Amino acid sequence: MSERLHLPVIEGQATPAEPRRRHPAWIKATLPTKPAFFELRSMVKELELHTVCESASCPNIGECWTRKALTIMILGDICTRSCRFCDVTTGRPKPADPDEPRRVAEMLSRLGLEHTVITCVDRDDLEDFGAAHWAETITRVKAACPQMTLEILAGDFKGKTELVDIVLDADPDVFAHNLETVPRLSRQVRVQASYPRSYKILEHARKRGAVTKTGLMLGLGETIEEVHEVVDQLAGLGVDILTLGQYLAPSKQHLQIERYVHPDEFAALETYALAAGIRHVVAGPLVRSSYHADGQAALVRALRAKHP
Numbered sequence: 001m002s003e004r005l006h007l008p009v010i011e012g013q014a015t016p017a018e019p020r021r022r023h024p025a026w027i028k029a030t031l032p033t034k035p036a037f038f039e040l041r042s043m044v045k046e047l048e049l050h051t052v053c054e055s056a057s058c059p060n061i062g063e064c065w066t067r068k069a070l071t072i073m074i075l076g077d078i079c080t081r082s083c084r085f086c087d088v089t090t091g092r093p094k095p096a097d098p099d100e101p102r103r104v105a106e107m108l109s110r111l112g113l114e115h116t117v118i119t120c121v122d123r124d125d126l127e128d129f130g131a132a133h134w135a136e137t138i139t140r141v142k143a144a145c146p147q148m149t150l151e152i153l154a155g156d157f158k159g160k161t162e163l164v165d166i167v168l169d170a171d172p173d174v175f176a177h178n179l180e181t182v183p184r185l186s187r188q189v190r191v192q193a194s195y196p197r198s199y200k201i202l203e204h205a206r207k208r209g210a211v212t213k214t215g216l217m218l219g220l221g222e223t224i225e226e227v228h229e230v231v232d233q234l235a236g237l238g239v240d241i242l243t244l245g246q247y248l249a250p251s252k253q254h255l256q257i258e259r260y261v262h263p264d265e266f267a268a269l270e271t272y273a274l275a276a277g278i279r280h281v282v283a284g285p286l287v288r289s290s291y292h293a294d295g296q297a298a299l300v301r302a303l304r305a306k307h308p
Contacts, residue, residue: 138170213241235277245287
């Protein structure tokens with residue numbers, strides 16, 4: 001599994017006499033140097049698990065893993081979709097590992113976390129798109145870690161709400177599904193995904209009483225007005241938690257950055273989203289969907305208490 005920390009290059013700003021500036025001053029990744037990082041990496045390898053932190057080349061891996069905050073990725077490390085922003089390998093996955101839920105539960109039991117996030121690759125090759133595997137994983141984790149709150153970041157299940165129900169029946173504390181970008185850019189960014197389908201499953205999960213969460217990447221060419229429209233729509237659906245972060249291209253083969261969004265703009269968008277009715281917003285250049293989620297156990301319990 002990769003340990004790369006991809007930070008983007010600003011094209012067109014280098015000259016033969018001037019080194020290329022790799023990113024704005026406000027984007028700084030923490031390099032993995034402390035023992036806790038390497039201890040966590042060893043545990044991941046020992047239990048033969050995958051993490052989105054490594055597979056998606058997250059720039060926050062040094063900071064988060066030093067706090068033992070990781071996002072386990074289930075259903076393998078090969079995705080059936082080819083989203084143009086993502087560094088997870090696309091291809092034909094192996095069959096789902098029936099022992100993986102047990103190992104995930106063992107890993108999280110060892111770590112003793114207050115809150116964690118589990119995500120997955122898309123498995124359009126499976127009849128239920130991985131819903132039963134999700135349910136088994138959630139059930140085992142909650143049995144092994146009864147004091148921990150569990151957030152899951154799932155795919156769209158092709159809009160089949162009966163499959164979403166299989167996952168929700170296992171009682172995750174947060175049901176998250178990322179929109180990633182604004183509707184105009186969705187086909188370009190997410191390729192095989194559908195904005196109406198994503199809205200549909202978020203709305204369904206919310207009506208089922210789940211705490212719901214989604215995230216957007218900025219800097220792909222969206223306008224602030226388009227972001228405002230999405231935020232208003234999410235507030236109307238009753239989505240509880242929203243993350244807003246800067247898109248960072250994993251390589252030159254991925255979608256390139258249209259612009260860097262200043263921290264002040266993120267702060268303004270956070271204010272807008274809170275005023276629109278989103279209950280909790282995390283916004284900033286290095287924010288990812290699970291960034292600092294490990295500290296949100298009390299928030300999640302409070303949100304669950306407010307839901308029917």
